[in-house]
Amino acid sequence: MSTRMFGAPVQRSEDARLVAGRGAFLDDLGAGACAAAFVRSPHARARIRDIDATDAVDVAGIIAVFTYEDLSGAMAEPLPLLIPHPCIVDGRTPYALAREHVHYVGEPVAMVVAADRYAAEDAAARIRVDYEVGEAVVGVDAAVSAERTVHAGMADNVAAHLVQEVGDARAAVAAAPNSLELELDIERSAATPLEGRGVYARWEPATSATGTDDGRLRVYSSTQTATGVRAAVAAKLELALGQVDVVVPDVGGGFGVKIVHPWPEEVMVPWAARRLGREVKWVEDRREHFVAAAHERAQRQRVRVGFDDSGRILGLDVDILHDNGAYLPYGVIVPIVTSTQLLGPYKPGAYRVEFRSLYTTTAVVTPYRGAGRPQGVFAMERTMDAVADHLGLDRLQVRAANVIRPEEMPYDQGLMFQDGRPLIYDSGDYPRMLEMIAELVDWPGFAEYRERARREGRRVGIGVACYVEGTGPGPYEGGHVQVETSGKVRVATGLTSQGQGHGTVLAQIVADELDVPIADVEVTTGDTRRMAYSVGTFASRGAVTSGSAVALAARRLKEKALRIAAEALEADAGDLEFADGRIQVKGSPAHGIELGTVAVLSNPLRYAFDAASAAATQFSGAADHESPPVAEGEAPGLEGTDYHSPLRCTFANGAHAAVVETDPDTAEIRILRYCVVHDCGNLINPRIVEGQVHGGVAQGVAGALYERMAYDSDGQLLNASLMDFLMPYASEVPTVEIAHMQTPSPLNPLGVKGAGEAGVIPGSAVLAAAVEDAEGFRVDRMPISPSELFELRNRHAAGEVASVPPRPSPATASDTSVPSAREPR
Amino acid sequence: MKPPPFAYHAPTDLDEAVGLLAEAGDEGKVLAGGQSLIPLLNMRLAAPRVLVDINAVAGLEDIRVDAAGVRVGARVRHAELEADTAAAEAVPLLGQGLRLVAHPVIRNRGTTVGSIAHADPSAEMPAVLALLEGAVEVRGRAGTRTVPAAEFVTGPMETALAPGEIAVAARFPRPRPGTGTAFVETARRNGDYALCGAAAAVTLGADGRITAARCCLISVAPVPLVVDLTDHLAGRTARLGDLDGAAAAAAEQADPEDDIHAGADYRRHLARVLTARALARAAAAAPAAVADTYTGASR
Structure with a gap:
């Protein structure tokens, strides 16, 4: 038997190619294609009076200019609202090109196609659009006041409104011996993948070779869903699904922004390619990505909490105002996730959550890695700290008093989750998680460290926060596994890869199932020609859904291989085993057959094409002339296809602890330690999981200390470049210390959860x-910059910001303490 | 993010370069390292009709160190100057400033003279030149003239360069004997433009007491803000408490503005904190400094 790959820190098979620059990303394709550029609205809200392209046609290399007036049929209708939810009261989506009105800076107004991008931008710059400028609606306050509405025909800016309640939370808060109210605020950030969006399309007109009366469309897109783009483009262009192929090349990061589909540009490029009969490519530039892709995170939250003297939460009542930007293309998954995942590992006595999702004249808000959870965790964990401070208890102790115990699993939170299914936690050990984070960061030893730092004139603080994450939602993913006559194994799944290492992880799973060397397994993702049924890559679902699907597909293949091998070896299938790329009689390695040979035999041939295939031709051996060459109920080929459709999400969990130092003079904030306890069920590849955690922490630090979307009151984004949008460098990202837990999920064959x-x-x-904790006063809005910390210090000194009381020494107060002499670095 | 069309010239001779630039008048721009100009072109924030690339022009590539100081040609990259040990020995503030200029990749390409000619109020090298009372050699059709640092930068992104003129070299004088220098700054991320930065030069007498002190603040005024603090500090030691008054006086002259990265009050506060830190470090670096006179904390 080969070494088991599942659970091993296997090197990523993708990296040699990607690191050496041999990847093929969207812009590496279609060297001869025409280039598209878009004229975008410079105003947050305006009516388009006129578009004059007269001057643009003088630009050398110009091919076409398109506006809304050129669109017809389905293309002239608004783009789809991807996830309709009954709580949506007025779901507005954009047109592919603006129809009379624009609602955010960056909205596409006209499309230019030219010989190259230089000419396309030159022409775009010469198109004169006459705007009647309206007033912007920026930020939650402006949106909720409804003094101005974003969209015509609406009385207010409310896109969606939802209340979920378990028990009578307001009564529980009112009756509780202690209660608090918190106002919290989180600003916008964005996914900001290294590679922006991009689309390249090619139309093959009707010929006998295309096999249709109308031709075929090939679309390459830097997307998180090949099948989603295929269905959307086919619908918009009014083509049969079978006429459209979508292929996803290497993708340089997605983090959620590329699950939205179709983007306006994603239908315009194929439409133009078909209309012009030429290859057309659009590659988003960085400014376009900032103003015209998607953002996330902005929420205002009001929390009312009632609790007993031990810190046990009796009632939790949360109001959320969610800024969804100008349109609602993805529905309201983000505030739904916030509302439900806010609970984390805890079980308040009663819970009520209400959100209003609000239109503003800014870029759309769609899920970005975390997808509403960072905001929910912010609300819950800030509340936990406030409860601890109110009672003078240790912060970890209050958390320990509220977590769900392992013996209570599966635990039904009584809410409906983002997949439309009940919010039932499948497994997890939250008390142990708290013990482990206390141990990893040396929570009990911090009081002494703080005192020592204080004597050196240094200011340090420690914080902890926990989360539960519903991962791996359905509806399903599929896997196809095929053994070629060479013995090589080809695996396909429909979801796409943006650099996560799916190729490595899925190969590990299949290599174990078939007992073949991992180097013999090749994985294809995101190609509708290979796997037409799929959903996409989002919500931490790749390993859970596609991982399970390819395992099940490999098992189907094994059943078939055993039947064929049993016949060839004249043995009972039950006596056979898979070993090192062969099927052999158990305990008798000499009596066996190569998997490649089984593949040969699986496909009866009339014509040999090489020496090995001769074995499958009609005169090559003793044949059973009483049955057909392909047995009834069988299909030729050594392959297996299967699907995993999970009952509901599986719930991963974790706790983070950070030690920071704040400069008493400059108010600079430095992270000294960042510790992570992480449970994603069975680990398929710890190296890849740790890489995911590191990248996630980098984006968490980014959202907390660096990134924001600086819209002014006119709706202009003032920092639409990587110079002013402060994505942290390696020098700003802390070293991450990780401790793994592995609580298997009972909901899938691999026992895995998303990471x-x-x-x-x-x-x-x-x-x-x-x-x-370092500063001794409340921090209730994030992100926080040194300038803002300086201002908070001044306001605290003026009595405008509440102090936090001195924290009790956790070494004596915490029931989770684990003695340790380890010193924070 | 593609630039509008422009004519591109890559002359090898300085007179030819000056001629081409003069012909272009207001519509010409010099391309050296391109670290600021190319992004401006690609974002269509600048649209010069003519680019004169001086990367092949002979005679602009030298770093010359002599008794007067360091003369840096217009083609010298930040990284080259940073690595030049003779220059670092003659004018330590060069290296102290250069290591704060953006990131190594940008320093590999960007030129020191180009940074000075670009005159960003947040840039380090115009401040180094101003604090040391250096000068810029300017070549035009009429010949060469030398512009003192104090007259060279006239506003944010504005200089005394006339259309058709090229800044061909910058001269950084050696500091007076007994002088120590330092450059400190606070930036949002490592390598970003400073929210505020302070360069300082402190001259100590034989008794370890201050005889002269100057600082130059960046990002808090339209041009590098040089403040002579000799009146505040002459005769004093460089203890941090002694420096506070001078630092406050320097910060008072700052005129910072709010922007998306920091408020004006915070920048003014930083001006005071960083001036004190820079003065303390500069004094500690002064050759005549006596070790036990320096007790200031600095990072």
């Missing part, structure tokens, strides 16, 4: 807590 988003989720909560 893609976890690292980002508690970032703002844990860093707010640590800064607050």
Whole structure:
């Protein structure tokens, strides 16, 4: 038997190619294609009076200019609202090109196609659009006041409104011996993948070779869903699904922004390619990405909490105002996730959550890694700290008093989750998680460290935050596994890869199932020609859904291989085993057959094409002339296809702790330690999971200390470049210390849970807590910059910001303490 | 993010370069390292009709160190100057400033003279030149003239360069004997433009007491803000408490503005904190400094 790959820190098979620059990303394709550029609205809200392209046609290389007036049929209708939810009261989506009105800076107004991007931009710059400029609606306050509405025909800016309640939370708060109210605020950030969006399309007109009366469309897109883009483009262009192929090349990061589909550009490029009969490519530039892709995170939250003297939460009542930007293309998944995942590992006595999702004249808000959870965790964990401070208890002790116990699993929170299914936690050991984070960060030893730092004139603080993340939602993913006559194994799944290492992880799973060397397994993702049924890559679902699907597909293949091998070896299938790329009689390695040979035999041939295939031709051996060459109920080929459709999400969990130092003079904030306890069920590849956690933490730190979308009151984005949008460098990202837990999920054959988003989720909560602890006053909005910390200090000195009381020494107060002499670095 | 069309010239001779630039008048721009100009072109924030690339022009590539100081040609990259040990020995503030200029990749390409000619109020090298009372050699059709640092930068992104003129070299004088220098700054991320930065030069007498002190603040005024603090500090030691009054006086002259990265009050506060830190470090670096006179904390 080969070494088991599942659970091993296997090197990523993708990296040699990607690191050496041999990847093929969207812009590496279609060298001869025409280039598209878009004229975008410079105003947050305006009516388009006229578009004059007269001057643009003089530009050398111009091919076409398109506006809304050129669109017809389905293309002239608004783009789809991807996830309709009954709580949506007025769901507005954009047109592919603006129809009379624009609602955010960056909205596409006209499309230019030219010989190259230089000419396309030159022409775009010469198109004169006459705007009647309206007033912007920026930020939650402006949106909720409804003094101005974003869209015509609406009385207010409310896109959606939802209340979920378990028990009578308001009565529970009112009756509780203690209660508090918190106002919390989180600003916008964005996914900001290294590679922006991009689309390249090619139309093959009707010929006998295309096999249709109308031709075929090939679309390449830097997307998180090949099948989603295929269905959307086919619908918009009014083509049969079978006429459209979507292929996803290497993708340089997605983090959620590329699950939205179709983007306006994603239908315009194929439409133009068909209309012009030419290859057309559009590659988003960085400014376009900032103003015209998607953002996330902005929420205002009001929390009312009632609790007993031990810190046990009796009632939790949360109001959320969610800024969804100008349109609602993805529905309201983000505030739904916030509302439900806010609970984390805790079980309040009663819970009520209400959100209003509001239109503003800014870029759309769609899920970005974490997808509403960072905000929910911020609300819950800031509340936990406030409860602890109110009672003078240790912060970890209050958390320990509220967590769900392992013996209570599965635990039904009584809410409906983002997949439309009940919010039932499948497994997890939250008390142990708290013990482990206390041990990893040396929570009990911190009081002494703080005192020592204080004597050196240094200011340090510690924070902790926990989360639970529903991962791996359905509806399903599929896997196809095929053994070629060479013995090589080809695996396909429909979801796409943006650099996560799916190729490595899925190969590990299949290599174990078939007992073949991992180097013999090749994985294809995101190609509708290979796997037409799929959903996409989002919500930390790749390993859970596609991982399970390829395992099940490999098992189907094994059943078939055993039947064929049993016949060839004249043995009973039950006596055979898979070993090192062969099927052999158990305990008798000499009596066996190569998997490649089984593949040959699986496909009866009339014509040999090489020496090996001769074995499958009609005169090559003793044949059973009483049955057909392909037995009834069988299909030729050594392959297996299967699907995994999970009952509901599986719930991963974790706790982060951070130690920060704040400069007493300059108010600079430095992270001294960042510790992560992480449970994503069975680990398929710890190296890849740790990479996911590191990347997530980087984005968590980004959202907490660096990134924001600086819209002015006119709706202009003032920092639409990587110079002013402060994505942290390697020098700003702390070293991450990780301790793994492995609580298997009972909901899938591999016992795995998703790992893609976890690292980002508690970032703002844990860093707010640590800064607050260092400074001795409340921090209730994030991100926080040195300038803002300086201002908070001044306001605290003026009595405008509440102090936090001195924290009790956790070594005596915490029931989770684990003695340790380890010193924070 | 593609630039509008422009004519591109890559002359090898300085007179030819000056001629081409003069012909272009207001519509010409010099391309050296391109670290600021190319992004401006690609974002269509600048649209010069003519680019004169001086990367092949002979005679602009030298770093010359002599008794007067360091003369840096217009083609010298930040990284080259940073690595030049003779220059670092003659004018230590060069290295102290250069290591704060953006990131190594940008320093590999960007030129020191180009940074000075770009005159960003947040840039380090115009401040180094101003604090040391250096000068810029300017070549035009009429010949060469030398512009003192104090007259060279006239506003944010504005200089005394006339259309058709090229800044061909910057001269950084050696500090007076007994002088120590330092450059400290606070930036949002490592390598970003400073929210505020302070360069300082402190001259100590044989008794370890201050005889002269100057600082130059960046990001808090339209141009590098040089403040002579000799009146505040002459005769004093460089203890941090002694420096506070001078630092406050320097900060008072700052005129910072709010922007998306920091408020004006915070920048003014930083001006005071960083001036004190820079003065303390500069004094500690002064050759005549006596070790036990320096007790200031600095990072």
